[in-house]
Amino acid sequence: MTHLLENRIILSLAQINPTVGDIDGNMEKARAARLKAAEDGADLLVLPELFVSGYPPEDLVLKPAFQRACREAVEAFAKETADGGPGVLIGTPWVTDDALWNAVCLLDNGTVESVQGKVELPNYGVFDEVRVFDQAPLPGPMGFRGLRLGAPICEDIWFDQVCECLMETGAEMLIVLNGSPYARGKADQRMQVAVARVVETELPLVYLNQVCGQDELVFEGASFGLNADRTLAFQMAPFQEEQVNVVMERADDGWRCTGGPVAALPDRNEETWQACVLGLRDYVNKNGFPGVVLGLSGGIDSAVCAAMAVDALGADRVHSIMLPYRYTSDESLSDAARCAEALGIRYDNVPISEPVEGFLSALDPLFSDTQADTTEENLQSRTRGTILMAVSNKFGAMVVTTGNKSEVSVGYATLYGDMNGGFNPIKDLYKTEVYALARWRNANHPTGLLGPEGEVIPANIIDKAPTAELRENQTDQDSLPDYDVLDDILDCLVEREMALDDIVAKGHDKAVVERVQHLLYIAEYKRRQAAPGVRVTDKNFGKDRRYPITNRYRDRVKG
The missing domain is CATH 3.60.110.10 (Carbon-nitrogen hydrolase)
Incomplete structure (x- = not known):
């Protein structure tokens, strides 16, 4: 007893x-x-x-x-x-x-x-x-x-x-x-x-x-x-x-209680980074993947995802692939290579010109009397997605998908293209948060991270204008408001469910607010098919926010 x-x-x-x-x-x-x-x-x-x-x-x-x-x-x-x-x-x-x-x-x-x-x-x-x-x-x-x-x-x-x-x-x-x-x-x-x-x-x-x-x-x-x-x-x-x-x-x-530890709690950036790393690590390890593979474009999203993957799994379990086409700049090629080198990960260059041109040739009888548009742009993205999935099938590594919450909110992402993958560590992070985390990670290395200290995301990746590079001289802001504006509107619509009148009252343009709302609603079908990803807010796209795909409701600015 x-x-x-x-x-x-x-x-x-x-x-x-x-x-x-x-x-x-x-x-x-x-x-x-x-x-x-x-x-x-x-x-x-x-x-x-x-x-x-x-x-x-x-x-x-x-x-x-x-x-x-x-x-x-x-x-x-x-x-x-x-x-x-x-x-x-x-x-x-x-x-x-x-x-x-x-x-x-x-x-x-x-x-x-x-x-x-x-x-x-x-x-x-x-x-x-x-x-x-x-x-x-x-x-x-x-x-x-x-x-x-x-x-x-x-x-x-x-x-x-x-x-x-x-x-x-x-x-x-x-x-x-x-x-x-x-x-x-x-x-x-x-x-x-x-x-x-x-x-x-x-x-x-x-x-x-x-x-x-x-x-x-x-x-x-x-x-x-x-x-x-x-x-x-x-x-x-x-x-x-x-x-x-x-x-x-x-x-x-x-x-x-007369005895116990008193640990310090992290700030917002550190806890967000640690949450993304833990979520990715456990998803990969508990589902038995030997490692991960991702497209490294020279842009901020893929660079941050690569850094999180290395922090979660170690450099030897992360494989990055650059998938250039005619619109890929020398700057992007250089930035991607430098990021891979800083992280110490495998880096391969697989040009996609031949498969893209093959698709265009096969479709020419159907497309010959039409003008080029986002269809041709999406073929590039889907070619990249197919190649990454082929590498995953051959070697067993899980594809990390790299779309942020801003892009996924408004449908600035391609189904079966850059949305391909098994898990997304930045799924619940707006673009402005991705930039903030990149700067934070370059200056910080908390306990438990497996990646190297110092600048792991080249400064030029953080400083340059974001672009999908699917056509000549393209930038994200050709199609979207500045991310500071977009993310604030999305925070109002998604996180706080605010009426459009109240969003406009904050100083946002009426037409922009209504357009963002429209884009948010019509992209619901894409989000239903997106990979799972780490939840860091109470309104992640998943169980927290369950909107109908078929939905004709639109709020309107009354003022």
Whole structure:
């Protein structure tokens, strides 16, 4: 029988990286974490929300075989706690005769001692938990070696009833298991929510979040704790796996954290870069790709994507290809080569003149009485996409697609051309943000990045006018407003859903605003076919923003 914990408990918080569907692999990580917790003298190992299945499992969790496998894995792990070592709080799907819960299980003394389900099931944005899980009843505390632990799950603390119920039924502290995805500003929101629960309950709160990439979502960790007086007890690092001990001691006025790390949180540019790198790394590695290949055009988007790929995977796993045509400038050739050299990656030059001319020759009987237009331009892009996919097929590397949010918003991208690829690390970044990140990366090299220090994106790539180089003397601004203007309008339309009158009132031209809105709506069909990519905002093009393809509504400026 394990000893009672009357005045002190050591929590081992495992901010680690699970994989959706990899039950055996996730349980190996859980066992390794428990071994470390034992070596570090901890009493209780805490693992994140749905750690056994990975989060979010989406409709995978509806498979009866998967549900059974998760439960059997937890029950087998529970038997190992008969050794008198640390107990375990672990998140898992838990199926009973009449319900499927997003649950937390307390494992100790060789058994599953307690199971509680999530009450507040999120059903907005990227979350569809109402679709797959049943709502659990309000919980009471879990008894652990003489202590009464409250264990709300993620969304349970975004409302007051679960924590109030735990407080009223005798919980001595709150330990929250989370799968809370990253978005800009989310850390501040989480802290405000946690502070509100501490104020209401007068209980200390431990917030453990997973760190991983899962399809478009990134989870940055950044776990933390608050004492009952609302002071920050500890702060774990974002965007990296770590397992730390946190010491909780009983005082006259309740429990207090007396030991834990205090990591610094990054600024906006660093957290955005780290999110893109983590999302790309986990997508490539968890799906078993040996590396990535991308077209390196000499432009800003492909250069930033190449730098992110090297930071994520290392230079030896990144293959860049220049695909020049008659409109490709010597400047672009030079810039692409210099970027590849700075990053230390393989760089090949594959001219596309012959296949493009072949397409044009084959289509000549159909096109002979027409004028050249974007059709011929798109043939260049689609030829490049075909070649990159051929290299991917031959050698197994995943194609990184490199379109930014500004271009994808207004359809300034070619289906089956530059939109080809398996994953896009800058999908949720506007063009102005891409430029800012390029400057930031040249001046910074945070912990965990695998790429070199110094200028990895040549200054000329950042300074020159952006161009697709699909016709003579082309620039992006031949077709689009300046990116400073375009991105502000798109921020108003996409991120904030503002009325056109209000956007014009900010100083934007009426005709430009109406045109951007029109381009945004008619490009929806392209975005539905785009590769997944890292989510950094609450309005990424995916589950966060679900507009109809067939859509005749247009707002109009009334002023």
